[in-house]
Amino acid sequence: MRIHKRTAVALAAALIGSLPLVGAGAGTAAAEETSVALPSTSFRDIVVDGVHDRVFVSDPTGGSIVVTDYAGAVVQQITAEEGAAGLVLSADSTKLYVALSTVGAIAEIDTVTLTETDRYPTGADTSPQSLAMAGGKLWFGYTVGSSGGIGSLDVASSAPAATLVPSGRYWYYAPALASSPADPNVLVAGEEGVSPASLAVYDTAAGGLQKRTERSFISSPSISYLNDFAVTADGQNIVIAANNPSDHQIVRLSDLSSNGYHSSWQFPNAVAVAADGTVATGAEGDFVKTYRPGSTWPAFREYAVNDLQRDGLAWAPDENRLFAITGFSYGSAPTLHVLPDAGKLDTTLSLQAPATSSRGKDLTVTGQLSAAEPFPAGTTVEVTRTDAGHPAGTPVGTLPISTSTGEFTITERPRETGDITYTATYKGDGQHMSATTRATVTITK
Structure with missing residues (x-):
C-alpha cells in the first residue's frame, strides 16, 4: 500500500x-504514482538521465543495467556488466560509467545506443564499488585485499588510465563517494558499515586528493553504520543516512560539524538532493519524505514505499520526479517506484x-x-x-x-x-x- x-x-x-x-x-491535479517490477535479481545504484529521460538501475548479482523510461517501463537490459555496482553520468549525459566490482574495471556505456563502448581496468585485484565526478575526473572507491582506497580515471584523456590516489587515511572498505553540485572540485568520501561512521572532504582541483577536513562521528552527533549521503545543492551541507541515529543528520561540509537533522523513525538508508535544493530522505522503517530547500520540518511530501533499499532514491534533473527502489526483504523482485511531481508545489x-x-x-x-x-x-x-x-x-x-x-x-x-x-x-x-x-x-x- x-x-x-x-x-x-x-x-x-x-x-x-x-x-x-x-x-x-x-x-x-496530481499525477499517478506507478510501481514497476524490474527484471533484475539485486540492486546497488540508481541514476537518472535528464537529457534522454532514462533511469539506470544496476544489478550486481545479475551483471546488468536495467534501463527504464520516466514512466518506469523497461527500455532495455544491458547485460555482461559483471558485478555492476556504482553508476555515474558524464556532465553532458552522453556516457554512463559503471563500476564492475567483480572484474576490476569501469565500463563506459553510450546513453543513446545503450551499448558498452569501452572498458577501463582499475588495477590488479581491485574491486571498484562507487563512482563520482569531480575536478574533471571520474573517481572510484575500491577494495583491494582487506582494505579500501580511492582511484581516479581521466576520462577526458585520449587514453584514459586508472590511477590509485593516496587519500591520507586508511579505509577498511571501499569508500562511498559524492560530489558537490556547487563546487565541481569537491569530493566527499565516507566509509559504510562501520561504527563510528566517518567522512572526509577533499579538493581535487590539482588532480590529486587534497584533504580539506575529516571527522569520525563519535559524538555530537554520534553516527554509526553509514548507508548513504549527499551534498546539498548549495554545497554547504551533507545529509547523512545511517542506521544510528534514527534521523537523517545534517553536517556542514566546511568542518563536518552538526547542523540539524531531518526526522525519521528508524534505519535511515537513502538520501537524494534535487538540483533546486529539495531534499528526499528515506528509511527502512519510515516514509520517503521530501523537504523544501533549507527546510528540515515539516516534510513537504510523504510517500509510503515499503522496503526501501539502501541508496534507493534519485531525482530527475527537472526536480519533478523522484524515483525509489524497493524489494528483497519480503522476497519480492526489485521494484521501481515513480513518484511524479514530487518536487512541485x-x-x-x-x-x-x-x-x-x-x-x-x-x-x-x-x-x-x-x-x-x-x-x-x-x-x-x-x-x-x-x-x-x-x-x-x-x-x-x-x-x-x-x-x-x-x-x-x-x-x-x-x-x-x-x-x-x-x-x-x-x-x-x-x-x-x-x-x-x-x-x-x-x-x-
Missing part, C-alpha cells in the same frame, strides 16, 4: 460587494461568483491562484465558458494573474438566460502543480 500526503495551502476569498457568492476551489485555484445575475448586466467573476511560494511573472490562467449556446465550451480568454495577490477577473454581459459555467485552468510550471476549478452562475431575466 502507498500513502501520499500533500501539504495544504490556505486560501482567503474576497467578497464582491454585498452580493451572495458561490465559490468553487480546486487543489493540485501544490497550487489552489478558486473562482468566486454571484449565485445569480441579470441578463444584459455586467457579471464579474474573480479568481485566485495561490501556492506556498510565488509564481513567476507572466503566469496566466485559461478560462472557458459553457452555456446553452456553447455546450462544448468556448474560450473566454487567457488571463494574467496579479503578481502580488494571484487574482484575476472575468467581466462579461450575458445575453441569454440559464446556467453559465466558468472553468479556470492553470497548466502548471516547473515548480507548481496544475489545477482546475469551476463556478456556475444562473442568469435570470
Whole structure:
C-alpha cells in the first residue's frame, strides 16, 4: 500500500460587494504514482538521465543495467556488466560509467545506443564499488585485499588510465563517494558499515586528493553504520543516512560539524538532493519524505514505499520526479517506484461568483491562484465558458494573474438566460502543480 500526503495551502476569498457568492476551489491535479517490477535479481545504484529521460538501475548479482523510461517501463537490459555496482553520468549525459566490482574495471556505456563502448581496468585485484565526478575526473572507491582506497580515471584523456590516489587515511572498505553540485572540485568520501561512521572532504582541483577536513562521528552527533549521503545543492551541507541515529543528520561540509537533522523513525538508508535544493530522505522503517530547500520540518511530501533499499532514491534533473527502489526483504523482485511531481508545489485555484445575475448586466467573476511560494511573472490562467449556446465550451480568454495577490477577473454581459459555467485552468510550471476549478452562475431575466 502507498500513502501520499500533500501539504495544504490556505486560501482567503474576497467578497464582491454585498452580493451572495458561490465559490468553487480546486487543489493540485496530481499525477499517478506507478510501481514497476524490474527484471533484475539485486540492486546497488540508481541514476537518472535528464537529457534522454532514462533511469539506470544496476544489478550486481545479475551483471546488468536495467534501463527504464520516466514512466518506469523497461527500455532495455544491458547485460555482461559483471558485478555492476556504482553508476555515474558524464556532465553532458552522453556516457554512463559503471563500476564492475567483480572484474576490476569501469565500463563506459553510450546513453543513446545503450551499448558498452569501452572498458577501463582499475588495477590488479581491485574491486571498484562507487563512482563520482569531480575536478574533471571520474573517481572510484575500491577494495583491494582487506582494505579500501580511492582511484581516479581521466576520462577526458585520449587514453584514459586508472590511477590509485593516496587519500591520507586508511579505509577498511571501499569508500562511498559524492560530489558537490556547487563546487565541481569537491569530493566527499565516507566509509559504510562501520561504527563510528566517518567522512572526509577533499579538493581535487590539482588532480590529486587534497584533504580539506575529516571527522569520525563519535559524538555530537554520534553516527554509526553509514548507508548513504549527499551534498546539498548549495554545497554547504551533507545529509547523512545511517542506521544510528534514527534521523537523517545534517553536517556542514566546511568542518563536518552538526547542523540539524531531518526526522525519521528508524534505519535511515537513502538520501537524494534535487538540483533546486529539495531534499528526499528515506528509511527502512519510515516514509520517503521530501523537504523544501533549507527546510528540515515539516516534510513537504510523504510517500509510503515499503522496503526501501539502501541508496534507493534519485531525482530527475527537472526536480519533478523522484524515483525509489524497493524489494528483497519480503522476497519480492526489485521494484521501481515513480513518484511524479514530487518536487512541485501544490497550487489552489478558486473562482468566486454571484449565485445569480441579470441578463444584459455586467457579471464579474474573480479568481485566485495561490501556492506556498510565488509564481513567476507572466503566469496566466485559461478560462472557458459553457452555456446553452456553447455546450462544448468556448474560450473566454487567457488571463494574467496579479503578481502580488494571484487574482484575476472575468467581466462579461450575458445575453441569454440559464446556467453559465466558468472553468479556470492553470497548466502548471516547473515548480507548481496544475489545477482546475469551476463556478456556475444562473442568469435570470
